Amino acid sequence: MMITAEQKTILLVDDDPSILRSVSALLADDNYNVLTSSNAGEALQQSKDYKRDIHLLLSDFQMPGLSGVDLANQMTLERPKLKVLLMSGSTERMLVVDKGWHFLAKPFISSQLSALVAGLVGV
Numbered sequence: 001m002m003i004t005a006e007q008k009t010i011l012l013v014d015d016d017p018s019i020l021r022s023v024s025a026l027l028a029d030d031n032y033n034v035l036t037s038s039n040a041g042e043a044l045q046q047s048k049d050y051k052r053d054i055h056l057l058l059s060d061f062q063m064p065g066l067s068g069v070d071l072a073n074q075m076t077l078e079r080p081k082l083k084v085l086l087m088s089g090s091t092e093r094m095l096v097v098d099k100g101w102h103f104l105a106k107p108f109i110s111s112q113l114s115a116l117v118a119g120l121v122g123v
Helices: 017-029 040-049 068-078 093-098 110-121
Strands: 009-013 033-037 056-060 083-088 102-105
Touching (some): 009 040, 009 068, 017 033, 017 110, 033 040, 040 056, 040 068, 056 068, 056 110, 068 083
Parallel strands (some): 009 033, 009 056, 056 083, 083 102
16 A cells, blocks of 8 residues: 555554454545554564654554553654554553553444544644
8 A cells, every 4th residue: 555645554453353454444434544463572572673753653552561641651762753543442542542542441432533533633
């Protein structure tokens, strides 16, 4: 797929394959370039290998191994301009807000996600 100069790149990380598929499809429909990873270690490697800007990390909050928060902490060290949106079925929201990151409670509807992502990175 050819990436246009104005197209934003999102790194989507979730250990649930159905969420990875559905959210990736939704973001691609909204004209974002979507990179997907099923765990934090894979996401860190992808971030290291990807030479262009990644505009948004959209990650599950709780995953086996490295959590979404740990992943975001490591990625923002390497990519200080990176926006972070963590999603979770539980309510760890305060920790996220304290860092200036954003939180989306699961389950969510597609229009919620689209509006939040557009607000964070633009279209």
